[in-house]
Amino acid sequence: MEAPRFFRSEAILLPVPRIVHKPGCIIFADTNAARTSTGHQNIPTGKFIFTYLFYMHMDQVLDFLNQRRTIRKYSDRPIDASLMNRLLEVACRASNTGNMQAYSVVVTTDPHIKAALAPAHFNQPMVTQAAAVLTWCADFNRFSHWCEQRQADACYDNFQSFMATTIDTLLAAQTFAVAAESEGLGICYLGTTTYNAGEIVDTLHLPRLVVPITTITVGWPAEVPDQPDRLPLDAIVHRETYTDFTPEAIDRLYAEKESLEENKQFVRENQKETLAQVFTDVRYPRRNNEPFSDKFIAVLKRQGFLK
Numbered sequence: 001m002e003a004p005r006f007f008r009s010e011a012i013l014l015p016v017p018r019i020v021h022k023p024g025c026i027i028f029a030d031t032n033a034a035r036t037s038t039g040h041q042n043i044p045t046g047k048f049i050f051t052y053l054f055y056m057h058m059d060q061v062l063d064f065l066n067q068r069r070t071i072r073k074y075s076d077r078p079i080d081a082s083l084m085n086r087l088l089e090v091a092c093r094a095s096n097t098g099n100m101q102a103y104s105v106v107v108t109t110d111p112h113i114k115a116a117l118a119p120a121h122f123n124q125p126m127v128t129q130a131a132a133v134l135t136w137c138a139d140f141n142r143f144s145h146w147c148e149q150r151q152a153d154a155c156y157d158n159f160q161s162f163m164a165t166t167i168d169t170l171l172a173a174q175t176f177a178v179a180a181e182s183e184g185l186g187i188c189y190l191g192t193t194t195y196n197a198g199e200i201v202d203t204l205h206l207p208r209l210v211v212p213i214t215t216i217t218v219g220w221p222a223e224v225p226d227q228p229d230r231l232p233l234d235a236i237v238h239r240e241t242y243t244d245f246t247p248e249a250i251d252r253l254y255a256e257k258e259s260l261e262e263n264k265q266f267v268r269e270n271q272k273e274t275l276a277q278v279f280t281d282v283r284y285p286r287r288n289n290e291p292f293s294d295k296f297i298a299v300l301k302r303q304g305f306l307k
């Protein structure tokens with residue numbers, strides 16, 4: 001058995017119940033049993049439970065992150081309110097600019113409000129099927145109120161502040177997504193949020209300095225879809241400085257994606273010559289990108305982030 005890759009070299013006293021309910025974690029009744037079963041003779045007396053569970057948990061985290069996939073079909077089972085609150089608490093632990101927590105999330109479970117949101121998401125079925133629809137918002141409204149009530153100049157009605165709050169919003173949303181998936185829930189992001197942000201502002205009554213950035217539908221999975229492909233790491237990672245792509249590198253990096261039968265099928269179904277054309281002509285075409293850009297800029301003006 002390989003040497004343990006401890007998350008930290010010492011045991012850390014965490015509340016056990018937060019860890020032990022994870023599938024795959026083992027608690028040993030005493031230190032000797034832990035040493036015998038794991039083969040690690042150096043487990044310190046009285047601390048093994050915490051240390052070993054961290055070790056187990058780290059491996060599980062990487063496996064689980066590597067196995068995840070978007071879930072678009074959900075069962076009718078609701079999400080327990082206390083679980084939802086725990087996930088939201090964890091989301092709020094994400095790094096954020098200056099610890100201002102300049103973001104908010106609207107949790108929608110009411111079928112009528114979900115139905116009202118659906119058209120803004122081009123009626124993607126997840127919106128009405130999922131137990132909850134979470135609209136994550138860039139939000140300098142609350143923080144500005146606080147500043148104004150404390151004789152401070154709330155100077156966040158500008159594009160720089162919009163970028164900061166948008167980054168923070170996405171970090172919190174992604175932390176929620178990972179936390180939800182770790183509890184066995186399924187999630188799907190909805191990019192339609194920025195296409196029809198104005199309609200969402202109206203439906204959710206979002207005030208000035210609040211702009212919807214992304215939506216996550218969440219529920220108990222009713223499907224296990226195949227995991228989609230990913231580009232090789234070389235396509236994403238540049239060592240030390242950026243190396244731009246030669247035509248040969250592009251051919252090499254996209255070869256596997258282009259060779260997949262489902263992607264070839266995609267090209268045939270859309271009567272295109274290349275997979276890239278499916279993206280440019282069908283999925284994300286200029287005829288959509290440009291008007292939806294104008295629409296979103298108008299929302300930023302209306303909500304006070306742009307002059």
Ligand SMILES: Cc1cc2nc3c(=O)[nH]c(=O)nc-3n(C[C@H](O)[C@H](O)[C@H](O)COP(=O)(O)O)c2cc1C
Nearest residue numbers: 068069070071072124188189190191192214227228
């Ligand atoms: C910002 C963002 C917007 C997305 N929008 C949609 C969407 O509107 N509808 C949808 O079905 N999936 C949407 N997705 C999910 C992606 O299609 C999915 O993450 C991608 O195909 C990779 O699949 P995987 O998450 O299963 O690895 C979105 C994902 C992100 C991050």
